[in-house]
Amino acid sequence: MVPPERPRRSTQRDIARRAGVSQATVSLVISGGATGAQIAEPTRRAVLAAAEELGYAANVAARSLKRGRNRLLGLYTFESVFPTDQRDFYYPFLLGVEEETARQGYDLLLFCSGAARAERSIYAGGTNRLKIADGCVLLGRNVRREELSALVREDFPVVFVGRREVDGGELSYVAADYVSATAALVAELARLGHRRILYLRALEDGEPTRDREAGYRRGLAEAGIAGDEALIRCLADPADLTAERLEGWTDGLGVTAVLVEPTEDDRLTEALAVMTAARRVRFPQDCSLALLGDPPLWTPQERDWTRFSLPRARMAGEAVRVLVELLDQDTPEPRRLTVPCAFVPGDSIGPAPDGRPGP
Structure with missing residues (x-):
């Protein structure tokens, strides 16, 4: 069975055609900067209405990092990752996210849980809580696949630390090889x-x-x-x-x-x-x-x-870098990146024993 063709994402050129204005005007309105404030109010409303009709409105906040809106990245974890010891399993991931976020010049917002119950949910209360940030890095083993699919359909920029596949779309991720x-x-x-x-x-x-x-x-x-x-x-x-x-x-x-x-x-x-x-x-x-x-x-x-x-710290840092690249693109395509693992020789393997009988 051939999978259904993925709908093409609307672009600023589509909005310009719908609103009857130039693409430069659309860019100025969507950027939200001081120059955009000089656009006549009827023109601005027409551009925003066209963007909403074409499904581009959900992308506006997510594409605003390069234009100086929030400069805020999120980190959402599907299970508790606060370490009781700094050598905790998740510590290198957290360290990698924090260091690369700072290197990129952004602030970091950690999403822990939207409810008192043990099972976490991005859509607690029916809304995408991650939208406080411009985009989000996702981390954890016990993922809610239906929520990942919803994020893809919503076109909210996320990058998962680890390979994850979802139904109905393609998810950006950085994974160990x-x-x-x-x-x-x-x-x-x-x-x-x-x-x-x-x-x-x-x-x-x-x-x-x-x-x-x-x-x-x-x-x-x-x-x-x-x-x-x-x-x-x-x-x-x-x-x-x-x-x-x-x-x-x-x-x-x-x-x-x-x-x-x-x-x-x-x-x-x-x-x-x-x-x-x-x-x-x-x-x-x-x-x-x-x-x-x-x-x-x-x-x-x-x-x-x-x-x-x-390479946990590197994976997390690369996830932040990929997320920033996605935010800087008007029509981003999903990104998949694999990072090599390091061989540790150790002392628990050696030559095969001689004379071992077969099955």
């Missing part, structure tokens, strides 16, 4: 002789998980390793990652290496700490293990796990 980072970890394990690499994916089927799985499959293909669906398992609770289960995979499936998605909390690191303390499975002597991302930054690092690290 999970695909390439995961493929690179598979390539490194293949270089060390591993052929039976288990991927433990998150239960939720969000974009980051799908990207990691795509990277896993790409890495296997590029290494000339045949894919085996039995080596892709969902890990509903990281606490389920026990020595017994890992021994079952190594003995029963011939697994020599494991890739696992970390969590924002400490459930995974606790499970790994318990397993390491039991000394039933040694990493990497018995099995190599790598994390597809960073462990929580507040977790005491008992060992240096092999992993890739998300």
Whole structure:
């Protein structure tokens, strides 16, 4: 089924044609500056009426940054991000947003919650609360997809930190390149002789998980390793990652290496700490293990796990920069930017054990 063609956004030229004035006049009226105040009132009203009829009125405030209106950017979080420790998971994102906003010469407005209930909503009370700002950076895992779609339909300028897809439109975002980072970890394990690499994916089927799985499959293909669906398992609770289960995979499936998605909390690191303390499975002597991302930054690092690290501060800063670019355009197109992750060698992967039986 061919998706419906996206309606073309109205431009200042369309408004000029509708109002019977020059495009320069439209620009002066919409800019709202001192020069625009010299336009005759009937002409100004005709331009604003034409803009509203063509659906351009919703864009006026959002495009005003370059013309000196509010110079105010918003940051909306879908869950609580205030850290109890400055090494909190979200701290680098907040730092990146704040630093780039200041560098761009704007003020920052943090949106926390529109209601006393735990579930946050952009449209609390039926209106878009973000419109206090000229545009907004969005952050969080537990997103409300219907609200993202509404923002796209409303043509309110937003940039999400992380890849997010929505129905009925295209959302601007800045994301970590999970695909390439995961493929690179598979390539490194293949270089060390591993052929039976288990991927433990998150239960939720969000974009980051799908990207990691795509990277896993790409890495296997590029290494000339045949894919085996039995080596892709969902890990509903990281606490389920026990020595017994890992021994079952190594003995029963011939697994020599494991890739696992970390969590924002400490459930995974606790499970790994318990397993390491039991000394039933040694990493990497018995099995190599790598994390597809960073462990929580507040977790005491008992060992240096092999992993890739998300460029969180850079992602957030790039999101602000992209947002400002969108605001400076009269008819902006959605922007998608991916940022490379950094490989952290760690000490939990090594050569594949010799003589490991296959399945």
